[in-house]
Amino acid sequence: MNNSYVINLQQIKKIYDMGGAEEVQALRGVSVQIGKNEYVAIMGPSGSGKSTLMNIIGCLDTPTSGLYEFNSINVSEMNDNQLAKVRNKEIGFVFQTFNLLARSNALHNVELPLIYAGVSSAERKRLAHEALEHVGLGDRVHHKPNELSGGQRQRVAVARALVNRPSILLADEPTGNLDSKTGDEIMVLFEELHTQGNTIILVTHEEYIAEHAHRIIRLRDGMIEADEIVKNRKSITTE
Template sequence: MSVVDKDAPPLLELIGICKRYLMGEVEVRALDDVHLRIARNEYVSFIGPSGSGKTTLMNIVGCLDRPSAGTYLLNGHNVEDMDDNQLAGIRNREIGFVFQNFNLLGRADALHNVMQPLVYRGVPLAERRRLAAAALERVGLGDRMDHRPNQLSGGQRQRVAIARALVGDPSILLADEPTGNLDTATAREIMAMFAALHAAGNTIILVTHDPEVAAHARRTVTIRDGRIIGDNLHAASGPRADAPAPDAGTSAAP
């Protein structure tokens, strides 16, 4: 089981983060003085209604956007001091993204979809294939490597997306509404997989509007009107017995 070292420096720290937009002559504060620390190996959910600021917070944590004010430290490095090329490198090395719409390449098979982040790192082809195959085995799709997205179910496509996020061994797995396009049974399987990944030592940040999904995490950060209004630790519901997730190196039925 994953263990959080509370004495270790935080994996990420947000200090007084603000994000402001101008809509005509009106200033909108999407985030307003956000302070947050997340340790390595935590499993955290960001929850809030539409317009609460959770997506803006996710974009800043994922280095997809810059704050208007405040400091963001990731692995001890000040993100605000980085240029666009450095931020792209951080996204590629440090953060694995899982999106609601999967964002897979339609003409590429599962193996080549998972290999894609490694291309930008300059990893040799043979090593890319080895790492991508291992990641697909890890999510139970070892027998679907040559299948294109249109030959896979929604749950299988999300598993490919998770394998792609994991292939570069990122510091953070950042999942944005990962069950939003899935039926209830498949969503349960994907959440069981996240629980297994966390138990194996991965740091996971889950962004959702659904309290049932958020409850799978060990810590829930509630956001409203651009501010954190709750930050609670709780026991996760964990994987259900009827929806097992594969451990690393174990193949499971898709």
């Protein structure tokens, strides 16, 4: 049973050494399992450790102690290059601030993960086009980020996150920089992606956004406060 988890965190602790005797315990032993095709929201006020947890799940950071298995592979002891490979192939990031390369057009932004994965140029173009069409930007491929609206930028980011067919989609406040209507559009997109079989982990501090997920993990002071299934899911439509 354990083997079917995409993410398996056991007693994860993260301690930041602030210099001198001072240290901050961002995570004080978090254990969480997330299965395939789950739609999970991680919630908590600022300082609760949700960002730290996201960074660890996203292999951007390593825990001070504890076990982290990604698809049953121990990633807590991986070196930088191995982590880079996991980030490249297994995790699709969507950030609050989009984090697109400003000088590159949409197509090249989406191609980027494929470049680091060593995909050939023609194949890269094809896959990137496909991913952009998938998020409804088939006609915007040659636009640069500053020529796109906020919602369109986030769609490019989603296309980039999905282009390598990762095991999870990791979104950090994906609607935080969008107005509510555009935010809703992104949430609709997430809903669709989930229906298509993607595993989505959403980090947010907005209850309204979190309620789109199927499961909410609430953090407080570096510990899990609650881990609940959402009963009355907000069904969301484009209208």
